[in-house]
Amino acid sequence: MNLSELLEPIASPLRNLGIPEPITHWGHPLMMGIVIFVMGSFVGYTGWQGRLAEDKELALKSRSNHRKLAPWMFLFITLGYTGGLLSLVMQHQPVLESPHFWTGSLLLGLLATNGLISLSGFGGDRPGWRMTHAYLGTLALGLMLVHVALGLKLGLSI
Numbered sequence: 001m002n003l004s005e006l007l008e009p010i011a012s013p014l015r016n017l018g019i020p021e022p023i024t025h026w027g028h029p030l031m032m033g034i035v036i037f038v039m040g041s042f043v044g045y046t047g048w049q050g051r052l053a054e055d056k057e058l059a060l061k062s063r064s065n066h067r068k069l070a071p072w073m074f075l076f077i078t079l080g081y082t083g084g085l086l087s088l089v090m091q092h093q094p095v096l097e098s099p100h101f102w103t104g105s106l107l108l109g110l111l112a113t114n115g116l117i118s119l120s121g122f123g124g125d126r127p128g129w130r131m132t133h134a135y136l137g138t139l140a141l142g143l144m145l146v147h148v149a150l151g152l153k154l155g156l157s158i
Helices: 003-015 021-052 056-090 099-119 121-125 127-157
Strands: none
Touching: 003 056, 021 056, 021 127, 056 099, 099 121, 099 127, 121 127
């Protein structure tokens, strides 16, 4: 049984709700675009500002904002990942053949790893773990842009 067949029992009732095709087709990209460009850029900016700001008060505020919003961004990306899978299945599109699926899966893995690094207290507040967290997060943001491009290509092809 492949992934599409596994998700069909969830997708079928959603497909039968009569959701307009443009929403089924473009709803995921629109919502995720907001998450990626608004939340992602804010999380990345505040993370780096927290590391680089010379003003201690600004650095603390930036770190606090980063710490507050990053988990929400991860949650919304995880939910959007699920919605994107269901959208593909609802449209009878193959899931595992899509590079967009694979970049999304890798992105979730990177963000989860970064979250675990943070939850570990950066390995006992080790500078190397903080640096790894910063660069892994930056890599994830870059991958988001590749993911967006692949998603736009996918959306225009179906």
